[in-house]
Structure formats: C-alpha cells, structure tokens
Amino acid sequence: MSSGFSQRGGRGGDFGDEAGFRSSRGQRGRGGRASGVSHRGGRYGDLDDEESGIGSPRGRRGRGGRTTDLSGRGRRGSDLDDEEDDSGEEVGFRSPRGRRGRGGRASGLSSRGGRGSDLDDEEDDSGEEVGFGSPRGIRGRGDRRSKGRKMSDFGSSEDDSESGEVDEDDGPSGFEDGLSGDDSGQEDFVNSAAKKSVSSESVEQETVLGTRDNGGADSYLSQRRFDECSLSPATLKGVKAAGYERMTAVQEATLPIILKGKDVLAKARTGTGKTVAFLLPAIEVVSKLPPHDHDKKRPPISVIVVCPTRELADQAAAEANKLLKFHPSIGVQLVIGGTRMALEQKRMHTNPCQILVATPGRLKDHMENTPGFATRLMGVKFLILDEADRLLDMGFRTDIERIVAALPKQRQTLLFSATVPDEVRQVCHVAMKRDLEFVNTVQEGSEETHSQVKQMHLVAPLDKQFSILYGLLTDHISENVDYKVIVFCTTAKVTSLVAELLSELKLNVREIHSRKPQSYRTRISKEFKESKGLILVSSDVSARGVDYPNVTLVLQLGVPSDREQYIHRLGRTGRKGNEGSGVLLLAPWEEYFLRSIKDLPITEATLPLIDLDTKRKVEKALAHVEVKDKESAYQAWLGYYNSNKQIGRDKYQLVSLANEFSRSLGLNNPPALTKLILKKMGLSNIPGLRSK
Known part of the structure; x- marks a missing residue:
C-alpha cells in the first residue's frame, strides 16, 4: 500500500537518533503506508550484567540486593510506593533525589544515591518531618546509609496502609553529604559503561512519525479513524462510547505494529493518547483468548500495566473500564499503595482480573505475599510499562527486573516513555525481544x-x-x-x-x-x-x-x-x-x-x-491560618532550599531567607527547630536559627 512510510532497513542499533543505539541507515525498503513514517533498522545486544544493573547510570537496589552502580544517580528502591516526592523538606541533606526505606543500606555512592524499600508509591514531599535536603529524596523506616550511620525512625512506626493512609516516607535517606558536588566524572564513567553494555547483536526497527499540526485543539489528532483499524466490533463500540473517533498520532503509529504482535518502545509526549494506544491492543489480545473452563472467576492474568504513581494507575484503570464497556467478561483490577492489600486480594479472587493495573511496589508485594498470585502470572501475554523513564528515575529498575523475571518469556512487551535515556534502552534489553520496534512521535524541532x-x-x-x-x-x-x-x-x-x-x-x-x-x-x-x-x-x-x-x-x-x-x-x-x-x-x-x-x-x-x-x-x-501549620511550612521550606545547591550553599544566607519566609507568614519570630534537626541539616550554631 502506498504512502509515505519510507523504510530504511539495515543494521545499526541506535533506536534512531533519539534512543542512541547506533543505527546506520541502510537501503530503502518497499511498501509503507502514508504518514511520513520512516523506518531505520538498528542492532543492539544484550545488557551484560542485567541482574546486577552494572552499567546503569541510575542503578537501583531493592530488598536483598545491592546496587553496584557508582553513578551520579545510583539509588536503591524496592517497594518505593511509586511517587517522586519532594522529600527532605525539613532537614535538607544534599542528595537531590536520594531515597531511603526500611531496614537496608544505601549503596549508590553518589549525590543522588539512596535507598527505598517499602515506600508507598508517592512522588511528593516526603521527608518533611526530618527533612533531609533532597528535594525528591524519600525515606521510610530505620535504615542505614552507605557511610554506616544509623538512622532511627523519624516517621511513624505503624503501617498506615491498613487504614487507607499513605505510608508517606517522613524523611529521606541517602543523605550523601560530601558527595553533592560536581559528579561529571561519574557521569563520564557511566556513559562509557553504558556504551560498552550495548552491542550489536540484534535488530529493531525505528518509526519516526511526523505529526500533523492543523492548528486548533484537534491538531494532535491524525486523519485516521479507529473504525479503519482491525479492531473487534465490541472494542470499536467501546471506543465510540468513550467518545473517540479519530486516532492521535501516537495511536496511529503504534496500533498497527502492536496488533501484529511486535514489542514496541514508543517515545511520545504526555497528553497525546498513550494510554488508549496501549490499552486497545491489550484488550484485543484478551478478547481473543479461549475461555477459561475450570474457574471462570479466576482466569490467569493476561495483561499487566505498570504505572509509576497511584494517580496514573487509577487513570489507566478507569480508561480500561470505559473501553471494556462491551466486553463484560473481561475484568480490570487496580493494585496500588496506600490501600489495603487484603481488599485487593479479595477483589482479585472474586472478580475477573484479566487486566491488572499496578504500581511497582504493590505489584511486588502481591508477588511475594498473595497466595496463588505468582501462578496466575504464568498466563501473562502482555506487559506494559507506562512512563518508563519515570519508573526508572524513581528507583524501580530492580522491581521491574523482578517483575519481568516472574513473567513468561513468550509475551508481548510495550514501553511508553516521554524520553528515552540510556537506562530505558538497557531495560529494553532485559524486558523486550530483540526485534522490537521503536516508534518516535517526537521529531526534532516539533512543537512541544x-x-x-x-x-x-x-x-x-x-x-x-x-x-x-x-x-x-x-x-x-x-x-x-x-x-x-x-x-x-x-x-x-x-x-x-x-x-x-x-x-x-x-x-x-x-x-x-x-x-x-x-x-x-x-x-x-x-x-x-x-x-x-x-x-x-x-x-x-x-x-x-x-x-x-x-x-x-x-x-x-x-x-x-x-x-x-x-x-x-x-x-x-x-x-x-x-x-x-x-x-x-x-x-x-x-x-x-x-x-x-x-x-x-x-x-x-x-x-x-x-x-x-x-x-x-x-x-x-x-x-487565621493555624500557627502549627506555619511552623511546619517553615521547617519544610528550610529543608527544601537547604538541598538546593544554588541557595543552600551559603548557610548564613539560607537562614536569612528562611526567616524572611517566616515573616511573610506573619510570624514574629522564626519557629524553633530541634537540635537534632539542625544538626542533620548542617545548620548547628548558625545565627538566626532558634533551637529547642
């Protein structure tokens, strides 16, 4: 069929120029479809040390493992409950993104190193009570840093998940004081390691899609309609009922490839219809599976969608339910941190659960603690990692590798990501087939x-x-x-x-x-x-x-x-x-x-x-604002800016600015902080601070 998809087969490897696998531009192929999509073949090989994460610029560690990566973003993160917080607000240790959890050691030797087990899926402002100066550092309970200092639990010692409360990391770990300077040398080390880990043993295709811009609110849409795709009648009815008629550029570029059974890494901007792009083919796969005979309420789980945050997971599950309106036998279940595991277990036991939407920490919890769950994963046909770059940036590489290891090798895998850094490419080696296709809908110079x-x-x-x-x-x-x-x-x-x-x-x-x-x-x-x-x-x-x-x-x-x-x-x-x-x-x-x-x-x-x-x-x-709320905000503010390299460098100026903030709240005197907090912040004996 004619149309504009030019194909450039060949060997190479660079998922195009975006992903960085070395792609040569070979001969032009035949037969494409219209839309300005070009294909560039490339080759890449296996990640040498997949299990340990060697060569990862952001190596992570979960329970019972060690991060071997000495990078500027080394981190531990099992059970991080999927949120990228603004931790460290109140103590302000230097790690910009260090994370810490229960009972472990931080092994990432970097200004961003840290650890987080059992953190509750949050991208937010943890660490406020203790305030290690990481703007995004996360801390849970009783941990040790790589320097051997022991931390007591500054947060709650009770697990709030049973009451529906969020176990929100009241202080971060990974306070790598002294490692917060220039880590460009570490980055050079990581870059060279990453290059060495990418060989040229396999081939994938790259699709670069030129999105149409007609101006106006529908400029992100393509001209192709959903009813032009090979979707089942029930799925098309669900699409129509959800209010969709024309595809977005992401959907047009990925749907035909995914429906052919290919693994796909898709680079696309947020707000461009990625969720529907991966849900529709997943629904099609499930709808064509033979009926489950012996226990219709407990068929194997066929699709797993992993999202970095609870809000994104909830959004994806809601979208799936809309699209499944005319597939009554297919069920969607949601498992996320901050909710009771027992209720999730009951729902998965009593209701259909062919599609499971999860945050990484909670999914791993079910793998380890829910009877029969691991067996149900043996039927997985589809693994989808949504916001893959963010999943990795938040410290979930180890969790993702464990999830991948628990699933059948004969499955289809999709990664959707706004960016494609080295670590996303390395996860592709671990999780995806070698003939995967990279679809890039963000052309250089295109409107962001x-x-x-x-x-x-x-x-x-x-x-x-x-x-x-x-x-x-x-x-x-x-x-x-x-x-x-x-x-x-x-x-x-x-x-x-x-x-x-x-x-x-x-x-x-x-x-x-x-x-x-x-x-x-x-x-x-x-x-x-x-x-x-x-x-x-x-x-x-x-x-x-x-x-x-x-x-x-x-x-x-x-x-x-x-x-x-x-x-x-x-x-x-x-x-x-x-x-x-x-x-x-x-x-x-x-x-x-x-x-x-x-x-x-x-x-x-x-x-x-x-x-x-x-x-x-x-x-x-x-x-009329409560004084205690002003005092808490002051401490959180001080921790946040203490972690800022530009502002937190001069402690005397920092304290002066914090007290200016205190006056802006209508406080006559800056709130007193405990001596322990001041010590952890590195602000002991700084004039202008009050201690208690």
Missing part, C-alpha cells in the same frame, strides 16, 4: 506541549508573594468563567498552608499531596477532573502524567527542583492541542533558575498592582 502554552514569570519579594498570588488568581477567575487552575508548591507542608490561606480568602480550593490519605487524593483528583471553577493546590504528585482536562492556568510558586520539573508542571495545561497559560512566581534570589529555561518562550510579566485593601485582606486571612 510547553511551546503552545503562554508562559510568564514574575519576580517579587516573599512578603508580597501571597498578595500577588491572590491577585493573579482573582484576575484569572474574572476573565475565565470556566477557570481551572493548578497552583504548584515546593513541598507538601507549603501546599497545605497555601490551600488553607486561599480557602480563608473564600476561593474554591482543593489540595492534593502526599500527606493526604489515598482515598482522599482519589476523590479530589476525580472531582478536579470533572469540575470547572476550581483551584487545585498541589505538590509534585500532579506534576507529570496525570490528565486533568481543560486546565486554564498553571501557577508555580517558588523555584522548581529543575528544568524538567518546570516543564512537566507546565504540561498540565495546553494538553491535547488546547491553549493554556503558565506563571512562574520567583523571589529575587531564585532568578538564577531563569537561565535554565531561557530557550523556552517565557516572558517577564508586569507585577500586578496590589492595593491596600487586597494587602489587608490577605494579611487578615493569613492571621
């Missing part, structure tokens, strides 16, 4: 989600920021009847304080962060998805992947942890071709961050005029 969002930044002193925040929100509300706003804050405790303040100001506000139980977060997430005229104050649990439709404004209060986090937060608006706005509100000493995003279309906005009445109104509302 963030480029269609109007971006502005404001710089203002801390004592004016709450008034400016209120002014920005009220102005936006007055101009947008169907407003829908997300306000991102640096930590969970700061998120809670800002939400309380805005509620006192009579705005329609909800909050979501790791300090809230999972049942609450699920309810609030659902409400925000379905509502208009609402403000969601959030930590980074909502920064990536979660699809909240029709968000009109993203407002970021304080400096993000890095450029990528800024972009991921901004990506909550302007989704699926819609327009949106983003505002970044910084203090003068946070302006350095603008250098990291200078290539983005962000402009400086004029500070809104704050009249005396508005100022007094905000001050009055702030006076």
Whole structure:
C-alpha cells in the first residue's frame, strides 16, 4: 500500500537518533503506508550484567540486593510506593533525589544515591518531618546509609496502609553529604559503561512519525479513524462510547505494529493518547483468548500495566473500564499503595482480573505475599510499562527486573516513555525481544506541549508573594468563567498552608499531596477532573502524567527542583492541542533558575498592582491560618532550599531567607527547630536559627 512510510532497513542499533543505539541507515525498503513514517533498522545486544544493573547510570537496589552502580544517580528502591516526592523538606541533606526505606543500606555512592524499600508509591514531599535536603529524596523506616550511620525512625512506626493512609516516607535517606558536588566524572564513567553494555547483536526497527499540526485543539489528532483499524466490533463500540473517533498520532503509529504482535518502545509526549494506544491492543489480545473452563472467576492474568504513581494507575484503570464497556467478561483490577492489600486480594479472587493495573511496589508485594498470585502470572501475554523513564528515575529498575523475571518469556512487551535515556534502552534489553520496534512521535524541532502554552514569570519579594498570588488568581477567575487552575508548591507542608490561606480568602480550593490519605487524593483528583471553577493546590504528585482536562492556568510558586520539573508542571495545561497559560512566581534570589529555561518562550510579566485593601485582606486571612501549620511550612521550606545547591550553599544566607519566609507568614519570630534537626541539616550554631 502506498504512502509515505519510507523504510530504511539495515543494521545499526541506535533506536534512531533519539534512543542512541547506533543505527546506520541502510537501503530503502518497499511498501509503507502514508504518514511520513520512516523506518531505520538498528542492532543492539544484550545488557551484560542485567541482574546486577552494572552499567546503569541510575542503578537501583531493592530488598536483598545491592546496587553496584557508582553513578551520579545510583539509588536503591524496592517497594518505593511509586511517587517522586519532594522529600527532605525539613532537614535538607544534599542528595537531590536520594531515597531511603526500611531496614537496608544505601549503596549508590553518589549525590543522588539512596535507598527505598517499602515506600508507598508517592512522588511528593516526603521527608518533611526530618527533612533531609533532597528535594525528591524519600525515606521510610530505620535504615542505614552507605557511610554506616544509623538512622532511627523519624516517621511513624505503624503501617498506615491498613487504614487507607499513605505510608508517606517522613524523611529521606541517602543523605550523601560530601558527595553533592560536581559528579561529571561519574557521569563520564557511566556513559562509557553504558556504551560498552550495548552491542550489536540484534535488530529493531525505528518509526519516526511526523505529526500533523492543523492548528486548533484537534491538531494532535491524525486523519485516521479507529473504525479503519482491525479492531473487534465490541472494542470499536467501546471506543465510540468513550467518545473517540479519530486516532492521535501516537495511536496511529503504534496500533498497527502492536496488533501484529511486535514489542514496541514508543517515545511520545504526555497528553497525546498513550494510554488508549496501549490499552486497545491489550484488550484485543484478551478478547481473543479461549475461555477459561475450570474457574471462570479466576482466569490467569493476561495483561499487566505498570504505572509509576497511584494517580496514573487509577487513570489507566478507569480508561480500561470505559473501553471494556462491551466486553463484560473481561475484568480490570487496580493494585496500588496506600490501600489495603487484603481488599485487593479479595477483589482479585472474586472478580475477573484479566487486566491488572499496578504500581511497582504493590505489584511486588502481591508477588511475594498473595497466595496463588505468582501462578496466575504464568498466563501473562502482555506487559506494559507506562512512563518508563519515570519508573526508572524513581528507583524501580530492580522491581521491574523482578517483575519481568516472574513473567513468561513468550509475551508481548510495550514501553511508553516521554524520553528515552540510556537506562530505558538497557531495560529494553532485559524486558523486550530483540526485534522490537521503536516508534518516535517526537521529531526534532516539533512543537512541544510547553511551546503552545503562554508562559510568564514574575519576580517579587516573599512578603508580597501571597498578595500577588491572590491577585493573579482573582484576575484569572474574572476573565475565565470556566477557570481551572493548578497552583504548584515546593513541598507538601507549603501546599497545605497555601490551600488553607486561599480557602480563608473564600476561593474554591482543593489540595492534593502526599500527606493526604489515598482515598482522599482519589476523590479530589476525580472531582478536579470533572469540575470547572476550581483551584487545585498541589505538590509534585500532579506534576507529570496525570490528565486533568481543560486546565486554564498553571501557577508555580517558588523555584522548581529543575528544568524538567518546570516543564512537566507546565504540561498540565495546553494538553491535547488546547491553549493554556503558565506563571512562574520567583523571589529575587531564585532568578538564577531563569537561565535554565531561557530557550523556552517565557516572558517577564508586569507585577500586578496590589492595593491596600487586597494587602489587608490577605494579611487578615493569613492571621487565621493555624500557627502549627506555619511552623511546619517553615521547617519544610528550610529543608527544601537547604538541598538546593544554588541557595543552600551559603548557610548564613539560607537562614536569612528562611526567616524572611517566616515573616511573610506573619510570624514574629522564626519557629524553633530541634537540635537534632539542625544538626542533620548542617545548620548547628548558625545565627538566626532558634533551637529547642
């Protein structure tokens, strides 16, 4: 069939230029289909030390294993309960992303090393109580660092999962003080190791898709309709009932290949229909399996979808249920941290469970602790890793390798990822067939989600920021009847304080962060998805992947942890071709961050005029915020910025800025911190701090 898919067969290896496998461009092949999709063959080989993770730039370790990777991002992470938190808020040790869990040792010898077993699937602000200075470090219970220092449990000693509470890592590990400097040498070591681990023994195809941009809200859609695909009538009815008619570019590029039984690594931006792209072929595979005779309620599990966070897993399960409307015999079950395992076990035992959506930590828990579960995995035909780059970045490589090892080798594997770093490629060697196909729907120079969002930044002193925040929100509300706003804050405790303040100001506000139980977060997430005229104050649990439709404004209060986090937060608006706005509100000493995003279309906005009445109104509302909440926010704020290399380098300046933040909260004196916390922060005997 004619059409534009040019094929370039051959040997090589670079999943195209994006993935970095060395791909040569061989001869041009025949027969493609239209759409500007080119195929480039490539070859790659096995990962030499798959089990131990050698050569991984971000080696991880779970229970009973050791990370051998000495990289700048070495980390341990069994049972991390799938969230990338802003930990370390209150003590502020240096590891930017170190993680720590129960009873183990951190073996990643890096500024990002750390360990996390049994952490509860959260990408949020853990570590607030102890506050090791990792903006994303995660800590659980009683662990030891690689330097041999012992940590007692600063968090709760009780497992909250039975009550539906989130076991939220009250402090991080991996406080690699002294290893927080320049790790470029380590990165060079990792890069060379990664290159050595990639040989040229196998071939995969690369598809580069040129997405159509017709302008407007449907520019992310292709011209191809779902009813043009070889989908079963029941599946097509489900697609239609879900409101889908035309495919997105990702769906058009991947569906035909997946339906042929190929393993696929797909690179695609968020908000482009990835979930439907992997669910539809999975549903087709399950629907064509022969009926299970001896126990219809407990057939083998046929599809496993692994998501990095609870919110993403819940979203994927809900989408699957919509698409399965006319497949009554196929059941979807959801297993995630923060919920009772006993209830999940009961649901999987009594209800159909051909499709299982899970977070990595909880899936591994069921593999190890649920009777008969491992046997049911022997029927898995489909393994899907959603947001694969994020799964690995959060420390789940070891868990993923254990999950892969527990599944049949004769299965189809799909990886969907926004980026394709070295570690994703290495997992491909472990989890996927050698003739996998790489589909890249992000062409170089193509329009990114963030480029269609109007971006502005404001710089203002801390004592004016709450008034400016209120002014920005009220102005936006007055101009947008169907407003829908997300306000991102640096930590969970700061998120809670800002939400309380805005509620006192009579705005329609909800909050979501790791300090809230999972049942609450699920309810609030659902409400925000379905509502208009609402403000969601959030930590980074909502920064990536979660699809909240029709968000009109993203407002970021304080400096993000890095450029990528800024972009991921901004990506909550302007989704699926819609327009949106983003505002970044910084203090003068946070302006350095603008250098990291200078290539983005962000402009400086004029500070809104704050009249005396508005100022007094905000001050009055702030006076009604609980003092204990202000004290918690102060400690969390200090921990977050203590971990920031730019700001935390000068401890005297840091304390001065923290006390400026304290005054902006309406406190006459900065809150007193325990001597232990000050010692852990490296802030003992710094003038301006009060101890107790």
